[in-house]
Amino acid sequence: MVADTGRATPRRTYPKHTRHWVTSLAAAGVAVAATTSVAQTAGRFHWWAGFVLIPGAVIGAAGGALLARGGGRAFAGYVVGCVGLLVFTVGALLMTGTMGGGWPVLVMLPCLVVAGTYLWRPADPLARGLHRTVALLALAGAGVGVALMLIRHRLVDPGETHWWGGFVLAAGLLVGGNAVEVARHRMPYRLQAVTLLLGPAVVAALLGVRMLRGW
Known part of the structure; x- marks a missing residue:
């Protein structure tokens, strides 16, 4: 019994990582569902944009899970998550038919992504x-x-x-x-x-x- 308990102890870290992935994927699913619902309600639903929207959501979820784990993976997770956000935004604009009026968002987001990297400030002045x-x-x-x-x-x-x-x-x-x-x-x-x-x-x-x- 003691040997079994000793082997089970390292596994306590896995549920926490699993929760990060489940939470990120759930948030991505909600974002996809909400965008689809808005597009259908507005009568501008372009189903083919889902081939951009869904991959963007999945990439963003992967980045969010890595970012939540912290440590050396945090910056990589930030980059991956931001790439996913950009792809998702393009998909959302295409799906809702608002690219004509919303394209300036594609100017703002990349700039905000770069500005956000200041969270990882180098030690050297x-x-x-x-x-x-x-x-x-x-x-x-x-x-x-x-x-x-x-x-x-x-x-x-x-x-x-x-x-x-x-x-x-x-x-x-x-x-x-x-x-x-x-x-x-x-x-x-x-x-x-x-x-x-x-x-x-x-x-x-x-x-x-x-x-x-x-x-």
Whole structure:
């Protein structure tokens, strides 16, 4: 009896992992069912989009299960889950027939995915500063997607304004701000890193101003 108990002890970890998979797959099933129901209710049901929707849901569920387990698999799970989310979103837009008005979401989501990687911040100040720069630029890119969505649905009318220049200017300011932050840390190659960031920051800021003024 003691030997049997000893062999059974390591198996206690499996139910937890199984619950992650069951929960992720259940969430994926609910998402597929909800999207299908919405498409049918709206009278825009395109059944063939299920060949995109369902694989996206399964990929997302696999990523969610890995992310929930944590540890070294967390980042891989995040990447896989985000890929699944993107594929699922494409399938949902196709199934509901809203690709024409919802395509800016496909600009926002990839940018938010990149921005979300900032959860895994490198320990090195230089690498962390460069990573923060990329994440903030991705947030600016998500802002472009939001602007496109508002303009596409005529909630905002930019008129003749070259509005995208504002995002170019913002990108330059973000990169410049991160250059200042990197300069605060005493580390090797600090001068080179600051120079590498400031150069594109100045160019982007000037281009943004020029675009806004319509030069």
